[in-house]
Amino acid sequence: MNEAVAALKRRVGPETLALAGFLACLVVAFSAFSPRFLSVANFNSMAFQLPVLGLLTLAMLAPILSGGLNLAIIFTANMSGLTLAWVLIQAGGTEAGVAAFFVGCVAAVAVGATAGGLMGLVVAYTGAHPILVSLAMMIFLRGLGEFLTRGGDISGFPEFVGRIGHGSLLGIPVPLLVFGAVAFGWHVMLKYSRHGFSVYMIGSNIRASEYSGLPTARTLTLIYTLSGVLCAIAGILMVSRFNSVRVGHGEALLLVTVLACFLGGVDPFGGFGRVAPVAVALVILQVLSSGLNLLGANQHLSTAVWGLFLILVMVLRHMLSRARIFLKKRKEI
Amino acid sequence: MTASAAGEAPESESGVSGWALMLRNVNKAFEGVQALEDVSFSVRIGEIHCLAGENGCGKSTLIKIVTGVYSPDSGTEIEVFGERHASITPAQARTLGISVIWQDLALFPHMTVAENIAFDESVGLIPKFFSQGSSYRRAEKALNRLRVDLDLSASLNSLPIAKRQIVAIARALHANAKLIFMDEPTSSLTQSETDNLLRIVKTLSTEGVSVVFVSHRLAEVIEISSRLTVLRNGRLVGVYDTSDMTQTRLGSLMTGQELVSEVSARDCSGNPPVLEIEGLSRSGEYSDVSLKVRSGEIVGVIGLIGAGRTELAHSLIGMTAPDSGSLRLNGRRISPRSVRDAISAGIAYVSEDRLTLGLIQQQSISANVVITVLSKILGLMGLISPKRQGSLVSKWIDELAIQIGHPDHAVSTLSGGNQQRVVLAKWLTTSPRLLILDSPTVGVDVGARAGIFRIARKLADEGIAILLISDEVHEVHYNSDRVLHMRNGRIVWEHDPASASLSQLEARVYA
Numbered sequence: 001m002n003e004a005v006a007a008l009k010r011r012v013g014p015e016t017l018a019l020a021g022f023l024a025c026l027v028v029a030f031s032a033f034s035p036r037f038l039s040v041a042n043f044n045s046m047a048f049q050l051p052v053l054g055l056l057t058l059a060m061l062a063p064i065l066s067g068g069l070n071l072a073i074i075f076t077a078n079m080s081g082l083t084l085a086w087v088l089i090q091a092g093g094t095e096a097g098v099a100a101f102f103v104g105c106v107a108a109v110a111v112g113a114t115a116g117g118l119m120g121l122v123v124a125y126t127g128a129h130p131i132l133v134s135l136a137m138m139i140f141l142r143g144l145g146e147f148l149t150r151g152g153d154i155s156g157f158p159e160f161v162g163r164i165g166h167g168s169l170l171g172i173p174v175p176l177l178v179f180g181a182v183a184f185g186w187h188v189m190l191k192y193s194r195h196g197f198s199v200y201m202i203g204s205n206i207r208a209s210e211y212s213g214l215p216t217a218r219t220l221t222l223i224y225t226l227s228g229v230l231c232a233i234a235g236i237l238m239v240s241r242f243n244s245v246r247v248g249h250g251e252a253l254l255l256v257t258v259l260a261c262f263l264g265g266v267d268p269f270g271g272f273g274r275v276a277p278v279a280v281a282l283v284i285l286q287v288l289s290s291g292l293n294l295l296g297a298n299q300h301l302s303t304a305v306w307g308l309f310l311i312l313v314m315v316l317r318h319m320l321s322r323a324r325i326f327l328k329k330r331k332e333i
Numbered sequence: 334m335t336a337s338a339a340g341e342a343p344e345s346e347s348g349v350s351g352w353a354l355m356l357r358n359v360n361k362a363f364e365g366v367q368a369l370e371d372v373s374f375s376v377r378i379g380e381i382h383c384l385a386g387e388n389g390c391g392k393s394t395l396i397k398i399v400t401g402v403y404s405p406d407s408g409t410e411i412e413v414f415g416e417r418h419a420s421i422t423p424a425q426a427r428t429l430g431i432s433v434i435w436q437d438l439a440l441f442p443h444m445t446v447a448e449n450i451a452f453d454e455s456v457g458l459i460p461k462f463f464s465q466g467s468s469y470r471r472a473e474k475a476l477n478r479l480r481v482d483l484d485l486s487a488s489l490n491s492l493p494i495a496k497r498q499i500v501a502i503a504r505a506l507h508a509n510a511k512l513i514f515m516d517e518p519t520s521s522l523t524q525s526e527t528d529n530l531l532r533i534v535k536t537l538s539t540e541g542v543s544v545v546f547v548s549h550r551l552a553e554v555i556e557i558s559s560r561l562t563v564l565r566n567g568r569l570v571g572v573y574d575t576s577d578m579t580q581t582r583l584g585s586l587m588t589g590q591e592l593v594s595e596v597s598a599r600d601c602s603g604n605p606p607v608l609e610i611e612g613l614s615r616s617g618e619y620s621d622v623s624l625k626v627r628s629g630e631i632v633g634v635i636g637l638i639g640a641g642r643t644e645l646a647h648s649l650i651g652m653t654a655p656d657s658g659s660l661r662l663n664g665r666r667i668s669p670r671s672v673r674d675a676i677s678a679g680i681a682y683v684s685e686d687r688l689t690l691g692l693i694q695q696q697s698i699s700a701n702v703v704i705t706v707l708s709k710i711l712g713l714m715g716l717i718s719p720k721r722q723g724s725l726v727s728k729w730i731d732e733l734a735i736q737i738g739h740p741d742h743a744v745s746t747l748s749g750g751n752q753q754r755v756v757l758a759k760w761l762t763t764s765p766r767l768l769i770l771d772s773p774t775v776g777v778d779v780g781a782r783a784g785i786f787r788i789a790r791k792l793a794d795e796g797i798a799i800l801l802i803s804d805e806v807h808e809v810h811y812n813s814d815r816v817l818h819m820r821n822g823r824i825v826w827e828h829d830p831a832s833a834s835l836s837q838l839e840a841r842v843y844a
Contacts, residue, residue, distance in 0.1 A: 192716035192717045197700070201700065201704060205689065207690055208690050210652075210672065211682070213671070213673040
């Protein structure tokens with residue numbers, strides 16, 4: 001039994017296990033207070049809400065691992081969504097076909113990749129701080145988007161687009177499938193690819209990475225480009241879920257993605273963090289907000305609870321690491 | 334090993350004013366492990382004393398007991414300027430005039446020189462009015478005692494390390510320190526800065542201030558101090574006069590092993606050349622450098638900091654581009670534009686700065702070893718194969734006998750000597766033709782240094798050409814086949830360790 005636990009710990013990591021344990025407690029607590037919590041309807045609603053935030057969080061995760069940050073994720077997603085909307089409307093609005101949607105998606109991903117790639121190039125070659133670069137990109141995209149849409153909503157898409165956002169395949173919501181596939185790909189890229197290896201190393205010490213022959217500039221450019229691609233996928237999902245695009249849609253999610261990363265144990269200074277615990281952290285945030293909602297709490301209250309929760313986690317983590325250092329010292333000396 | 338005649342002070346002298354500090358039977362255990370066992374340590378008034386020993390020998394624990402950070406276990410006797418204490422608190426240490434200048438100096442980078450020196454005036458239970466004029470005057474007085482001239486209003490972070498150190502000393506003096514401990518004070522100084530520091534320390538000693546030097550550099554330890562105390566594994570090895578001490582003897586005392594320094598030079602002129610540099614220049618860094626390193630040969634490059642030796646290495650690995658001249662490796666002309674180019678050409682570079690450039694300290698030992706050879710550990714679908722990574726890492730850990738807990742532990746958990754072996758592993762995985770070792774023993778214990786050079790010699794025997802860059806004359810003399818002396822960016826002399834003596838080379842380098 002103990003051996004099985006130890007093996008699981010090695011494979012999954014103590015961070016993920018602790019978060020999963022906490023998640024289990026939350027689920028038990030909410031089920032005890034609200035009979036509706038453990039219902040198919042509630043799980044479905046969570047499964048449809050989670051993916052957009054999830055994709056944006058993964059888009060935030062990779063730049064943080066490389067020692068940076070991408071503040072432009074929301075507006076990159078908005079601009080990509082806008083691109084898709086534009087293509088659909090050019091192709092006849094509600095009459096647009098599947099081919100137009102496909103072209104629109106490709107164009108959206110291209111826009112996302114371009115926005116990310118530009119940031120990556122500037123970060124890699126000028127050495128400007130990623131916070132400043134992505135903040136500038138965020139303001140640029142917001143201004144551009146508001147100028148193009150005159151601040152209004154764009155809607156009137158074909159009916160099948162909505163089915164992507166609201167439909168299920170084999171009983172699993174399509175957005176959740178998309179998120180699952182992307183999260184798996186992200187996990188493999190970060191953990192097993194040379195590019196992912198470089199991202200972690202650069203996040204810890206970019207100069208030492210350069211002295212070891214890692215392609216630092218290329219890695220940074222690529223990671224921001226990929227972050228932009230993920231934003232575009234999130235943007236496409238947003239179009240299909242809300243059946244409309246507005247610049248500024250989802251703005252409140254920006255800092256929640258940072259929160260989810262830190263909750264998932266990502267080092268704010270780069271170099272350390274994994275996809276699995278971040279995914280569990282996302283589920284925790286979703287369960288907290290859905291559960292409180294079912295208990296009849298105000299939506300703003302659940303945001304407040306998220307914040308409090310993060311503070312609590314930071315304090316707990318600090319105490320744990322102190323305890324660990326203390327125990328280690330006792331062992332060493 | 335017994336303490337020599339210069340050792341412990343006879344009982345009758347205690348209480349007499351000739352001693353600044355006298356410790357007897359110092360014991361300190363942490364959770365059952367004896368960090369210090371029956372150690373005695375004494376410093377005369379106005380004496381320059383050296384505390385020597387490898388990492389983990391108990392030097393820092395001893396300093397922390399004297400300054401009140403730790404309280405010693407029972408049985409310990411402490412006497413400061415003739416007064417007995419069972420233990421000392423940090424505040425007491427300060428009023429008794431005991432001061433420590435740690436390696437990181439513990440100054441305030443954004444405050445001015447004067448504010449840093451006069452800092453202790455501004456702390457206390459009751460806030461005092463801090464008059465700028467008077468603090469300037471007092472700061473100036475402290476600097477005058479050291480006979481140095483510094484701009485009092487300069488911000489500390491605008492000063493080089495050497496000057497900051499002087500500020501730290503002045504701050505101690507200003508706080509009426511009569512016994513100053515200096516922890517590795519010369520580790521980041523150039524030779525002339527070191528000389529300047531040693532001069533200041535001598536000034537202090539003539540004023541009756543006692544200074545305890547804690548240093549790794551054996552040569553300067555012997556040069557500056559009049560007596561030295563050697564610790565090993567928490568015990569006293571002995572107290573010695575430096576007049577009859579040699580570096581070799583001190584090294585053996587510290588490590589407990591016979592360290593033999595024998596010239597290992599051999600004639601490699603028959604071997605094919607690996608690296609050929611012809612008239613290489615880069616403005617402001619080095620000029621008209623021509624040299625050859627043959628297969629199996631270790632060529633030492635000696636020069637003081639600023640001589641252009643590291644800058645030359647940076648051009649060899651593609652970090653900077655030379656303005657003119659040519660580079661050949663195995664007869665083929667190369668012009669590396671990046672470290673990656675240099676690696677594929679067969680050049681490996683062990684940086685002098687292991688902490689920030691050589692290794693990624695927070696990351697695992699395993700990741701640090703494979704970072705240079707990711708393409709060699711790919712498996713399915715071009716992804717990194719953890720199995721291949723694991724076997725490559727364990728191969729090199731065995732090969733270089735690296736002492737580690739687990740390959741997944743952070744590199745920062747290793748000792749300096751083992752870290753340097755990880756750096757070597759990381760570069761040897763690339764199967765280099767030319768290995769550049771830039772000050773490979775910085776921060777490495779005396780005992781572990783020999784191990785590093787044994788590895789270097791073994792690699793040379795396997796046919797690798799080695800360029801050994803260093804600012805320690807005896808290191809290049811004893812471990813190279815030929816030594817090139819670099820000064821002001823030029824190679825000015827070739828020294829043959831087999832036919833010329835160490836002192837001849839020393840005379841040239843320090844001329």
